Amino acid sequence: xxxxxRLLEGVLSLELSPRxxxxxxxxxxxxxxxxxxxxxxxxxxxxxxGLSPASIRNIMADLEEMGxxxxxxxxxxxxxxxxxxxxxxxxxxxENQWEAGDPNLEEVYQRLRLEDVRELLHETxxxxxxxxxxxxxxxxxxFSRMIxxxxxxxxxxxxxxxxxxxxxxxxxxxxxxxxxxDLSWSELDKxxxxxxxxxxxxxxxxxxxxLMSEIEEDKKLYNRLMLRAVQLxxxxxxxxxxxxxxxxxxxxxLDTPEFAIAEKMKMxxxxxxxxYNMVQILERFIDxxxxxxxxxxxxxxxxxxxxxxxxxxxxxxxxxxxxxGIIGPTRMEYSKVIPVVDYTAKMLSKYLEEI
Amino acid sequence: xxxxxRLLEGVLSLELSPRxxxxxxxxxxxxxxxxxxxxxxxxxxxxxxGLSPASIRNIMADLEEMGxxxxxxxxxxxxxxxxxxxxxxxxxxxENQWEAGDPNLEEVYQRLRLEDVRELLHETxxxxxxxxxxxxxxxxxxFSRMIxxxxxxxxxxxxxxxxxxxxxxxxxxxxxxxxxxDLSWSELDKxxxxxxxxxxxxxxxxxxxxLMSEIEEDKKLYNRLMLRAVQLxxxxxxxxxxxxxxxxxxxxxLDTPEFAIAEKMKMxxxxxxxxYNMVQILERFIDxxxxxxxxxxxxxxxxxxxxxxxxxxxxxxxxxxxxxGIIGPTRMEYSKVIPVVDYTAKMLSKYLEEI
DNA sequence: ATTAGCACTCTATCGCTGAGAGTGCTAATA
DNA sequence: TATTAGCACTCTCAGCGATAGAGTGCTAAT
Numbered sequence: 001x002x003x004x005x006r007l008l009e010g011v012l013s014l015e016l017s018p019r020x021x022x023x024x025x026x027x028x029x030x031x032x033x034x035x036x037x038x039x040x041x042x043x044x045x046x047x048x049x050g051l052s053p054a055s056i057r058n059i060m061a062d063l064e065e066m067g068x069x070x071x072x073x074x075x076x077x078x079x080x081x082x083x084x085x086x087x088x089x090x091x092x093x094x095e096n097q098w099e100a101g102d103p104n105l106e107e108v109y110q111r112l113r114l115e116d117v118r119e120l121l122h123e124t125x126x127x128x129x130x131x132x133x134x135x136x137x138x139x140x141x142x143f144s145r146m147i148x149x150x151x152x153x154x155x156x157x158x159x160x161x162x163x164x165x166x167x168x169x170x171x172x173x174x175x176x177x178x179x180x181x182d183l184s185w186s187e188l189d190k191x192x193x194x195x196x197x198x199x200x201x202x203x204x205x206x207x208x209x210x211l212m213s214e215i216e217e218d219k220k221l222y223n224r225l226m227l228r229a230v231q232l233x234x235x236x237x238x239x240x241x242x243x244x245x246x247x248x249x250x251x252x253x254l255d256t257p258e259f260a261i262a263e264k265m266k267m268x269x270x271x272x273x274x275x276y277n278m279v280q281i282l283e284r285f286i287d288x289x290x291x292x293x294x295x296x297x298x299x300x301x302x303x304x305x306x307x308x309x310x311x312x313x314x315x316x317x318x319x320x321x322x323x324x325g326i327i328g329p330t331r332m333e334y335s336k337v338i339p340v341v342d343y344t345a346k347m348l349s350k351y352l353e354e355i
Numbered sequence: 356x357x358x359x360x361r362l363l364e365g366v367l368s369l370e371l372s373p374r375x376x377x378x379x380x381x382x383x384x385x386x387x388x389x390x391x392x393x394x395x396x397x398x399x400x401x402x403x404x405g406l407s408p409a410s411i412r413n414i415m416a417d418l419e420e421m422g423x424x425x426x427x428x429x430x431x432x433x434x435x436x437x438x439x440x441x442x443x444x445x446x447x448x449x450e451n452q453w454e455a456g457d458p459n460l461e462e463v464y465q466r467l468r469l470e471d472v473r474e475l476l477h478e479t480x481x482x483x484x485x486x487x488x489x490x491x492x493x494x495x496x497x498f499s500r501m502i503x504x505x506x507x508x509x510x511x512x513x514x515x516x517x518x519x520x521x522x523x524x525x526x527x528x529x530x531x532x533x534x535x536x537d538l539s540w541s542e543l544d545k546x547x548x549x550x551x552x553x554x555x556x557x558x559x560x561x562x563x564x565x566l567m568s569e570i571e572e573d574k575k576l577y578n579r580l581m582l583r584a585v586q587l588x589x590x591x592x593x594x595x596x597x598x599x600x601x602x603x604x605x606x607x608x609l610d611t612p613e614f615a616i617a618e619k620m621k622m623x624x625x626x627x628x629x630x631y632n633m634v635q636i637l638e639r640f641i642d643x644x645x646x647x648x649x650x651x652x653x654x655x656x657x658x659x660x661x662x663x664x665x666x667x668x669x670x671x672x673x674x675x676x677x678x679x680g681i682i683g684p685t686r687m688e689y690s691k692v693i694p695v696v697d698y699t700a701k702m703l704s705k706y707l708e709e710i
Numbered sequence: 711a712t713t714a715g716c717a718c719t720c721t722a723t724c725g726c727t728g729a730g731a732g733t734g735c736t737a738a739t740a
Numbered sequence: 741t742a743t744t745a746g747c748a749c750t751c752t753c754a755g756c757g758a759t760a761g762a763g764t765g766c767t768a769a770t
Contacts, residue, residue, distance in 0.1 A: 039732050052744050057733070075732050075750045115515065115531035154507055156521055160470060166511055174529070176470035189540075251624035254617075262615045269606035269624065394763050407713050412764070430719045430763050 015066055016087075023049065023059050024068055028080045028088040032331055035257050037077030082296040082330070085308075089293045089334050103131040103340060105347040117141075117171045117352075122246045124324060124348055129249025132337045134328030135272075137311070139282045140244040141171055141321040144205040151195050153188040153232065161188065163236035165204070169316040170355045175236045183228070191229040199233075208237050243279045243322070247272060256329045258306050271304045282323045285311050291342045296330050306330050310337050312345035316352045324348065370421055371442075378404065378414050379423055383435045383443040387686055390612050392432030437651040437685070440663075444648045444689050458486040458695060460702040472496075472526045472707075477601045479679060479703055484604025487692045489683030490627075492666070494637045495599040496526055496676040499560040506550050508543040508587065516543065518591035520559070524671040525710045530591045538583070546584040554588075563592050598634045598677070602627060611684045613661050626659045637678045640666050646697045651685050661685050665692050667700035671707045679703065 016024065026047050030038045040056040043049070049056070060078055063069045068087060069078040080088065105127055114120040121138045128136030146167040154162045159182060165173045183191070199207045211234050250272050259265050271277065281299055285292055294309040310332075311325030325341050371379065381402050385393045395411040398404070404411070415433055418424045423442060424433040435443065460482055469475040476493045483491030501522040509517045514537060520528045538546070554562045566589050605627050614620050626632065636654055640647055649664040665687075666680030680696050 037732090041732070053732095054734095054744050054746095055742085058743090061734080071733085073751055074734095076752075077732065113533075115533060149512075152509055154509055154519060156519075156527070157504075157525070162519065162527070164509060164511075164517065170512070172511070172517070172531070176527070178468075178470060185544075249628065251621065251628045254621045254624060260617045262609075262617050262620060265617060265620045266606065266609045269609060273604060273606045392763090396763070408763095409713050409715095409765095410711085413712090416765080426764085428720055429765095431721075432763065 020059055020063060021087075021091075023056065024063055024084060025088055025091060027060070027063075027069060027078060028084055029335075031079055032333060035331060037072055037079050039077035042077065082298075085295050085330060086293075089295065089338075092334050092338055093291060093293070103127070103343065105344055106351075109347070109351050115355075117169075117355075118244075120348075120351070121322075121324075122248075124344060125246040125248040128324065128326050128340065128344055129252060131340050132326040132328065133252055133255070134326045134332065134337065135250050135253050136246075136248045137278070137282065137309075137323070137325050137327055138246045139279060139323040140246070141167075141169070142243050142283075142286075143173060144208065145203055146171055146173075147201065147203050147319075148199055148207060150200060151192055151233070153183075153192050155183065155185060155188065158182060161232070161236075163232070165236075168201075169319065169321060169352060171321075177232070177236045179232070187225060187228075190225055191232060194226055194229045195233055204237065207233070211237070243283065245275050245278050245282065247275070247278065253328060256331070258329045258331060264306070267304050268307070281309070282311065282325075285323050286313065286320060289313065291338055291345075293334065293338070308332055310334065310341045312341050314345045314348045314352065316349065321352070375414055375418060376442075376446075378411065379418055379435075379439060380443055380446060382415070382418075382424060382433060383439055386434050387688060390686060392427055392434050394432035397432065437653075440650050440685060441648075444650065444693075447689050447693055448646060448648070458482070458698065460699055461706075464702070464706050470710075472524075472710075473599075475703075475706070476677075476679075477603075479699060480601040480603040483679065483681050483695065483699055484607060486695050487665075487681040487683065488607055488610070489681045489687065489692065490605050490608050491601075491603045492633070492637065492664075492678075492680055492682055493601045494634060494678040495601070496522075496524070497598050497638075498528060499563070500558055501526055501528075502556065502558050502674075503554055503562060505555060506547055506588070508538075508547050510538065510540060510543060513537060516587070516591075518587070520591075523556075524674065524676060524707060526676075532587070532591045534587070534590075542580060542583075545580055546587060549581055549584045550588055559592065562588070566592070598638065600630050600633050600637065602630070602633065608683060611686070613684045613686060619661070622659055623662070636664070637666065637680075640678050641668065641675060644668065646693055646700075648689065648693070663687055665689065665696045667696050669700045669703045669707065671704065676707070 040053040068084040125136040125138040149168045150166045152164040163175045291312045308330045313320045395408040423439040480491040480493040504523045505521045507519040518530045646667045663685045668675045
């Protein structure tokens with residue numbers, strides 16, 4: 001009989017009756033706060049749910065059977081499974097309200113007046129870390145994805161030129177290249193002019209492909225300077241396409257009891273050291289909109305478990321530029337972190353828009 | 356009698372007879388390898404010193420009295436004090452021989468052909484971390500100390516200019532500044548020309564001071580463009596003078612048993628997060644020559660203990676540019692690390708020379 | 711001066727025990 | 741029929757004592 005009802009509920013409201021939802025949410029909430037397995041008695045004492053411990057026990061047993069909770073051992077309280085966390089977070093994401101509170105990123109931006117996008121992003125990751133109390137992450141816009149607005153060449157010293165790529169969204173990349181001969185300032189100007197006329201508005205990746213594919217056409221280029229231009233462009237664009245990632249407040253993560261075990265700390269920091277992997281993990285979110293939460297084994301990067309990511313994308317106009325967010329323990333204060341990440345992503349996008 | 360002799364030795368060879376030196380060195384050596392307090396019996400077994408445990412015990416008791424060794428508790432072996440480590444390291448520094456072995460930084464440099472000094476330094480800190488198995492550090496040349504070779508201005512977009520400072524030693528710094536009006540390329544050229552003629556060869560700090568002190572003379576400047584030049588220079592140089600520091604392989608330090616305690620790990624990483632402090636610690640070594648070792652409480656930065664620094668300076672010609680080295684546990688393999696740091700500093704200096 | 715012998719000290723480890731928290735089941739209740 | 745009180749059971753964790761092991765310092769012998 002009981003089983004029939006459960007099945008019915010499963011069809012009606014994704015397995016869970018409103019009351020069970022309530023209990024599940026409360027359990028997760030309590031565990032996030034206290035970091036201790038929550039038992040039926042404690043729950044009734046702390047939350048006043050209008051139910052006796054015995055009833056809670058029954059419900060919890062059901063929730064365990066459905067895979068939302070587990071017991072670390074018989075005769076211990078329950079802790080959420082990943083499925084449990086996901087359910088909890090889904091609820092939060094729906095009512096993702098941001099109460100204009102302390103963290104004021106706009107003020108930070110105003111104060112710093114950062115014209116350099118990279119500094120801006122670095123500062124943003126610091127902001128995330130400080131206000132989430134976890135580790136802040138910002139993935140810089142992918143170089144090869146960026147849309148070229150202009151290219152400039154500046155002679156630096158004998159046989160060395162600085163190539164400056166200016167993207168549509170104000171991002172700058174510069175590169176020193178060595179050349180065989182010295183080019184005059186005005187020659188460089190002409191070269192830049194030529195390249196801009198050809199490539200402005202294209203993504204660096206496309207430009208690169210174009211440049212590579214027309215290698216054999218070089219000889220046909222009537223003008224020596226243009227030949228030189230193509231060569232310069234090729235050289236200066238020969239850059240590893242890896243994204244940069246800013247990671248701030250790594251040690252924040254150590255304040256959580258989960259990571260009070262030396263072995264786990266080591267894992268985490270080994271993973272943080274490998275920025276390359278971090279980039280890959282983050283890049284998976286580049287196409288999603290709004291705040292995303294990736295819990296536990298979803299991001300089993302280098303064997304780090306018990307970690308979650310809360311990320312969002314930042315953009316300029318329609319174009320998504322990169323990812324930002326925080327990384328923290330799976331048992332994380334999502335209800336505080338999600339709004340912070342959401343707010344930060346929006347403010348950053350807004351600020352980038354204004355540039 | 357014993358006391359008299361000891362005093363005599365103290366005068367003759369800094370407290371320690373050759374035999375005692377030998378034993379002390381062996382104890383430190385053994386402790387560094389094994390990470391366990393070394394007892395008299397173990398020592399004779401592992402090293403064959405031609406003495407019985409009992410004799411070793413006597414000597415060790417003397418060394419303890421002199422402050423070179425301590426016992427964690429009665430009936431445990433001895434471990435070196437800071438004084439003990441210092442004695443050991445002093446011996447190493449004298450015979451600081453570098454055997455051309457595996458680590459080949461020249462090859463790294465050749466392969467990467469890094470024209471950007473910052474990338475070069477970043478790569479160097481990675482090298483240090485990999486070959487020392489501890490945490491690599493490189494302090495970038497101090498901005499305000501750098502000698503200006505040239506300044507360039509490049510228009511980036513409406514009302515935004517990039518100021519590029521090129522130092523005598525090939526270091527580049529660039530800064531985006533916002534201006535009230537748009538300046539043409541040729542105007543910017545003239546401005547740069549003017550500033551270069553006035554300031555080339557001076558340190559940025561001096562230039563800054565000069566610019567500030569002559570504020571009231573602005574009106575006397577006959578030429579509008581020159582007035583503009585001074586303004587631009589002032590704005591673009593308004594930069595915090597903080598040094599940058601590259602820190603790589605932080606997690607390496609966690610492999611040492613000393614830091615297998617969660618509490619200590621936390622301390623370390625909190626300290627690493629505060630790069631500002633790291634800069635200050637490192638800058639103390641800017642005027643010293645050759646490899647320096649700073650042990651334990653000498654660098655009580657933010658309460659981190661049990662850590663040592665092995666650093667050296669890198670330079671270009673006569674001018675010291677910055678500091679590099681490694682940070683690791685006080686119980687560190689100095690005999691391996693010191694040569695690595697020495698080698699790295701020399702190779703980096705050599706490479707910078709060639710640029 | 712060096713060493714063998716011996717009593718002593720301190721730590722780390724293991725197994726044990728009891729308190730505490732929590733569960734599941736059953737029977738009673740509204 | 742859903743909920744609850746009662747009870748026996750389970751598991752963890754902190755504290756305790758005993759033991760083995762490593763090392764010391766002292767004394768007497770070489």
